[in-house]
Amino acid sequence: MASIDLSPRTMFVFLCTICLFGVITLALAAATLGTINKRFDSLTVTTSTTQTKLNSPLAETIRIDDLVNHLRQLQRIANESNGNRAINTRGFNATVDYIYNYLQNQIGTLQVTRRTFTIRNFALAKNPILLSKIEGTEKNYTYSTTLARSEFTYANYSTATKFTDYVRVVSIPNFGCSEDAWKNVSGLVALIKAGGKCTYAEKGMLAADSGIQALLFYSDGETSSNLAPVNVRLRHTNKLPALALSYTAGEALATAASMGTAFVKLEIELENMPPFPVDNVCADTPHGDATQTIVVGSHSDSVPAGPGINDNGSGTAANLVLAANLARLYQTSNYKKYKYRVRFCWWAAEEIGLAGSSDYVDKAKVSTEPGERRADILVNLNFDMAGSPNFIFGIYDAKTALNGTPVEALPGSQKITELYRDWFIGQNLPWDYRDFNGRSDYGPFLAAGIAAGGVATGSDAVKSAAQRDKYRQSIGEENAGFAGAILDPCYHLSCDTLVNIHLYGYEKLVQAAAYGLEYLGQRDDLKTWLYPQ
Ligand SMILES: *[C@@H]1O[C@H](CO)[C@@H](O)[C@H](O)[C@H]1NC(C)=O
Ligand SMILES: *[C@@H]1O[C@H](CO)[C@@H](O)[C@H](O)[C@H]1NC(C)=O
Ligand SMILES: *[C@@H]1O[C@H](CO)[C@@H](O)[C@H](O)[C@H]1NC(C)=O
Ligand SMILES: *[C@@H]1O[C@H](CO)[C@@H](O)[C@H](O)[C@H]1NC(C)=O
Numbered sequence: 001m002a003s004i005d006l007s008p009r010t011m012f013v014f015l016c017t018i019c020l021f022g023v024i025t026l027a028l029a030a031a032t033l034g035t036i037n038k039r040f041d042s043l044t045v046t047t048s049t050t051q052t053k054l055n056s057p058l059a060e061t062i063r064i065d066d067l068v069n070h071l072r073q074l075q076r077i078a079n080e081s082n083g084n085r086a087i088n089t090r091g092f093n094a095t096v097d098y099i100y101n102y103l104q105n106q107i108g109t110l111q112v113t114r115r116t117f118t119i120r121n122f123a124l125a126k127n128p129i130l131l132s133k134i135e136g137t138e139k140n141y142t143y144s145t146t147l148a149r150s151e152f153t154y155a156n157y158s159t160a161t162k163f164t165d166y167v168r169v170v171s172i173p174n175f176g177c178s179e180d181a182w183k184n185v186s187g188l189v190a191l192i193k194a195g196g197k198c199t200y201a202e203k204g205m206l207a208a209d210s211g212i213q214a215l216l217f218y219s220d221g222e223t224s225s226n227l228a229p230v231n232v233r234l235r236h237t238n239k240l241p242a243l244a245l246s247y248t249a250g251e252a253l254a255t256a257a258s259m260g261t262a263f264v265k266l267e268i269e270l271e272n273m274p275p276f277p278v279d280n281v282c283a284d285t286p287h288g289d290a291t292q293t294i295v296v297g298s299h300s301d302s303v304p305a306g307p308g309i310n311d312n313g314s315g316t317a318a319n320l321v322l323a324a325n326l327a328r329l330y331q332t333s334n335y336k337k338y339k340y341r342v343r344f345c346w347w348a349a350e351e352i353g354l355a356g357s358s359d360y361v362d363k364a365k366v367s368t369e370p371g372e373r374r375a376d377i378l379v380n381l382n383f384d385m386a387g388s389p390n391f392i393f394g395i396y397d398a399k400t401a402l403n404g405t406p407v408e409a410l411p412g413s414q415k416i417t418e419l420y421r422d423w424f425i426g427q428n429l430p431w432d433y434r435d436f437n438g439r440s441d442y443g444p445f446l447a448a449g450i451a452a453g454g455v456a457t458g459s460d461a462v463k464s465a466a467q468r469d470k471y472r473q474s475i476g477e478e479n480a481g482f483a484g485a486i487l488d489p490c491y492h493l494s495c496d497t498l499v500n501i502h503l504y505g506y507e508k509l510v511q512a513a514a515y516g517l518e519y520l521g522q523r524d525d526l527k528t529w530l531y532p533q
């Protein structure tokens with residue numbers, strides 16, 4: 001069976017059945033942590049990996065049961081909050097309170113702060129209107145938030161607009177996923193097909209400076225469930241009007257647009273709502289030079305669609321365990337305390353465009369308070385999705401940083417890539433590079449010229465047969481996962497629950513994360529190591 005590549009859909013059912021089986025086993029064990037350990041041990045013992053020392057006292061403290069305890073709390077919070085932990089919901093507030101209280105009460109040796117900032121709100125004042133004119137024939141499209149019955153629906157964080165006249169529609173090539181696709185479209189309305197190698201929010205960002213008048217996203221129609229319009233959400237900083245269309249409506253416009261005969265007129269009216277507050281939480285080690293700070297981040301919100309246990313509860317929990325365990329190690333006399341302050345942060349509102357980390361970096365840029373200034377941040381480590389069920393050990397590859405990344409950030413980022421790679425090699429573990437494209441909370445740091453890096457287990461990419469074979473060779477059949485299946489089949493879905501976590505992959509990844517932090521912390525020359533000039 002292992003040599004057969006199954007389709008993602010089949011695999012999804014299969015994986016979830018396996019996970020479910022695992023979690024039922026766990027649940028039957030009445031949450032005794034010993035049982036989790038036993039299951040974990042039985043997994044590792046049967047692999048071909050020889051047990052290697054982790055080469056790091058901090059990494060040695062990382063236990064899957066501590067991580068899972070936090071995830072269980074996050075799942076409980078989602079359960080009590082309509083199934084998610086998205087910003088502007090009870091579930092998000094409860095998550096932030098949980099993080100804050102845990103750090104405050106359990107540890108006591110970290111200095112914990114909440115930093116409030118505001119996020120734009122979005123609500124429609126009335127139903128938007130979309131009209132088209134194709135070869136002289138006008139059409140008025142049916143709006144509904146019941147997607148199956150609608151020809152179009154709103155896109156969250158659209159701006160308001162009222163066209164006085166019809167505007168010509170242009171089909172954007174390459175799903176709107178490259179800068180080139182947005183050349184020479186000024187003054188027109190964009191028609192963008194779902195899919196490609198980027199998110200709706202990224203399409204919106206690429207469109208930002210193109211001079212386009214509005215964005216019309218449409219479903220790709222590739223399966224019967226991809227016919228209706230979808231819920232699109234842009235970044236909260238978006239400055240373009242946008243709507244989401246059904247496959248049928250989009251195709252008809254695309255056909256006419258290819259002959260230059262598609263024109264549309266739209267009207268979107270928004271409710272004037274005040275922005276709402278959200279909190280970043282940070283916890284500082286009392287030791288270490290505040291003007292040389294290592295910032296370790298993960299995000300605290302989920303998407304509205306689901307509980308977000310892998311994305312990004314797994315990163316949230318990883319960061320909690322790292323903070324708690326480092327604080328405990330600092331209380332033991334034989335652990336070498338770092339010369340640098342470590343600031344662990346849980347960023348709010350990653351899912352609407354890295355809002356929490358952007359706010360932090362923006363404030364640092366204008367701060368004059370020692371310890372809070374941009375110049376006081378030496379490096380950012382980011383831990384996002386860490387427990388993907390069909391995981392890879394993914395290392396952000398500094399060589400793939402976006403064009404325009406400040407050059408001073410690159411040598412240090414490259415060294416962080418290498419230090420993680422060398423650890424995985426030393427542990428006889430497989431590893432892969434991951435794009436360092438700024439899609440997670442390290443993005444604003446990197447863009448500000450701060451060296452960054454991290455590890456993650458993957459989201460919507462597909463595991464190749466070659467990758468699966470490589471993983472099978474070093475960590476055995478039961479941990480190798482499935483070729484042809486996406487790394488997290490529940491990425492941004494309601495099934496991103498406790499069963500959506502690979503325990504072996506998760507523990508190892510967080511041990512890697514811990515090693516990286518300790519390696520940086522215990523260098524005497526971190527500043528010149530990261531910034532050789
Ligand atoms: C969350 O809800 C699911 C489904 O209702 C349930 O199976 C699970 O035990 C709950 N988890 C927690 C931690 O409360
Ligand atoms: C969340 O907390 C903020 C204060 O930080 C409060 O203004 C807001 O009303 C709360 N939201 C919900 C949905 O409870
Ligand atoms: C838009 O997204 C924000 C952030 O998740 C959410 O609070 C708001 O309710 C959404 N608005 C609509 C109309 O979906
Ligand atoms: C299009 O339909 C909407 C909603 O039914 C209506 O309010 C609007 O006046 C119509 N516009 C035209 C030009 O028919």
Ligand SMILES: *[C@@H]1O[C@H](CO)[C@@H](O)[C@H](O)[C@H]1NC(C)=O
Nearest residue numbers: 168170183184185186188260
């Ligand atoms: C840009 O578009 C205009 C008409 O839409 C066309 O005449 C012109 O050749 C295009 N320029 C480039 C560089 O593609």
Ligand SMILES: [Zn+2]
Nearest residue numbers: 303311351492
């Ligand atoms: Zn996400």
